[in-house]
Each structure stands twice: as structure tokens, then as C-alpha cells.
Amino acid sequence: MTLRFASAVTFKEHAHNGLATALWDGVFLYRLGTLLRGLCAFKEHAHNGLATALRDGVFLYRLGTLLRGLCALLIAAALQAQEAEADKLAPYYPTPESVVRRMLDLGELKASEKMFDLGSGDGRLVIAAARDFKADGTGVELDADLWKQSTDRIKKLKLEKTARVIQGDLLKQDYSSADLITVYLLPHSIDDQLTPILEKQLKKGARIVSHDFEFSKWKPVKTIDIDDDGEGRSHRIFLYRR
Numbered sequence: 001m002t003l004r005f006a007s008a009v010t011f012k013e014h015a016h017n018g019l020a021t022a023l024w025d026g027v028f029l030y031r032l033g034t035l036l037r038g039l040c041a042f043k044e045h046a047h048n049g050l051a052t053a054l055r056d057g058v059f060l061y062r063l064g065t066l067l068r069g070l071c072a073l074l075i076a077a078a079l080q081a082q083e084a085e086a087d088k089l090a091p092y093y094p095t096p097e098s099v100v101r102r103m104l105d106l107g108e109l110k111a112s113e114k115m116f117d118l119g120s121g122d123g124r125l126v127i128a129a130a131r132d133f134k135a136d137g138t139g140v141e142l143d144a145d146l147w148k149q150s151t152d153r154i155k156k157l158k159l160e161k162t163a164r165v166i167q168g169d170l171l172k173q174d175y176s177s178a179d180l181i182t183v184y185l186l187p188h189s190i191d192d193q194l195t196p197i198l199e200k201q202l203k204k205g206a207r208i209v210s211h212d213f214e215f216s217k218w219k220p221v222k223t224i225d226i227d228d229d230g231e232g233r234s235h236r237i238f239l240y241r242r
């Protein structure tokens with residue numbers, strides 16, 4: 001119990017720290033600095049007369065810096081706006097491999113069935129579904145690095161026909177064909193954002209397995225406690241059926 005609570009707290013901590021956002025802001029500020037430095041140098045030279053300035057190699061070099069800074073700033077702003085559009089429903093915190101297997105077993109995943117992992121991280125659930133259960137797995141992941149990492153691993157394992165990861169917002173996908181949905185997301189994201197979408201989209205009989213956090217509006221068909229994942233952490237997994 002204590003261990004489960006501790007893991008939930010760690011998970012929440014990651015969400016509150018928003019480390020990726022902070023680092024990204026650092027890069028953004030650095031680029032803004034480059035732009036402003038270029039702008040100051042530009043003004044200095046422009047005062048000396050534009051014709052002289054244009055002949056001046058240093059001026060041209062600084063003009064280049066200014067334009068590079070401007071482009072970097074615009075690209076950074078565009079990427080940041082794109083990420084900000086989608087809600088981050090949980091930070092990256094992978095399910096241990098031993099629990100992955102238990103989740104897919106609990107979800108009674110069968111060969112050729114369609115499973116979706118919502119917020120698929122490094123793709124471990126999708127890969128296990130395709131490789132070990134001969135199912136058809138689709139992950140949805142917002143983070144570009146995790147998307148690339150999972151896609152590369154799927155290719156390396158030659159699972160492209162039965163496994164894939166969509167880079168995008170899990171709140172904007174179609175799950176109407178799903179036989180099994182797996183999630184490891186924060187409780188408020190599950191209750192406020194995901195539940196209404198799944199209630200609208202899922203076909204009758206579709207199963208949902210959630211790691212550590214409940215769908216509080218639904219009654220689980222089965223709950224399993226895993227006291228030790230091999231690294232001393234406890235977990236709880238919930239099975240729901242629509």
C-alpha cells in the first residue's frame with residue numbers, strides 16, 4: 001500500500017515539475033537572446049550609414065546572425081504552439097515489463113484483435129501485443145522523441161504490419177474499432193477528458209485496462225494487485241468492459 005502510494009506520488013511529482021517544458025523554455029530564451037544580440041549589432045551599424053554598413057563584412061555576418069535568430073525563434077514558437085495545443089495527460093513513466101504482460105493478460109487480448117495504448121511512451125505495450133499476443137497494436141504518443149524511439153524499435157523487430165505508433169493527441173483519435181484499450185494516465189485526465197470520449201466511441205464488449213489509476217465513473221469487472229514488480233514497487237491494474 002505504502003509503495004503504491006509512493007509510486008503514485010512520484011508520478012504526480014513528474015507531472016508537476018514539467019521538466020521538459022522548463023528545458024524547452026530555456027532553449028526558447030537562449031534563442032530570443034541570440035535574436036536580440038543580432039538586433040543590437042544591426043542598429044549599431046545602421047547608424048553608420050546603410051551603404052557603408054552593407055560593404056562591411058562584420059555587418060553582413062551580424063545580419064546573418066540576426067536572421068538565423070529570427071528563424072530559430074519563429075520555429076521554436078511554432079513548435080511550442082503545436083505542443084501547447086494538446087493536453088499533456090501524464091508525464092512519461094513507463095510500465096515495468098512484468099506489469100505489461102499482466103495488463104494484456106487481464107485484458108484477455110487474443111490474436112488478431114485490435115489494441116490501442118493511449119499515451120504509448122516507448123511502445124512497450126504495443127510491441128508486446130504484436131510480438132507476444134499476435135494482436136494488432138496501435139499506440140498514440142504526443143512526444144516526438146518517444147514516438148521515434150518506439151517506431152524505430154517496431155522496425156527493428158520487423159513488426160510494422162501489426163504494430164504502429166501515431167504521433168498525436170490521444171484525445172483526437174478514433175477508437176471505434178478497438179477490442180482492448182490500455183492506459184497509464186493521471187486520474188483527472190482519465191475522468192475529465194478520456195472517459196467521455198471512450199463512452200462515445202467504444203463498441204459494445206470492448207475492454208479497457210488501466211494501470212494504477214481508476215476510471216472512477218465506471219465499475220471495474222476485475223482488479224488485480226501486484227505486490228512486487230521485481231523492483232520492489234506495487235501496482236494495481238483494473239479491467240473494465242463496455
Ligand SMILES: C[S@@+](CC[C@H](N)C(=O)[O-])C[C@H]1O[C@@H](n2cnc3c(N)ncnc32)[C@H](O)[C@@H]1O
Nearest residue numbers: 088089090092093094095119121141142169170
Ligand atoms: C505514464 S506514461 C505511460 C507510457 C506507456 N503507456 C506505458 O505504460 O509504459 C504516459 C504517456 O502518455 C503520453 N501522453 C500524455 N498526454 C498525451 C496526449 N494528449 N496524447 C498522446 N500522448 C500523451 C506521455 O508523453 C507519456 O509517454
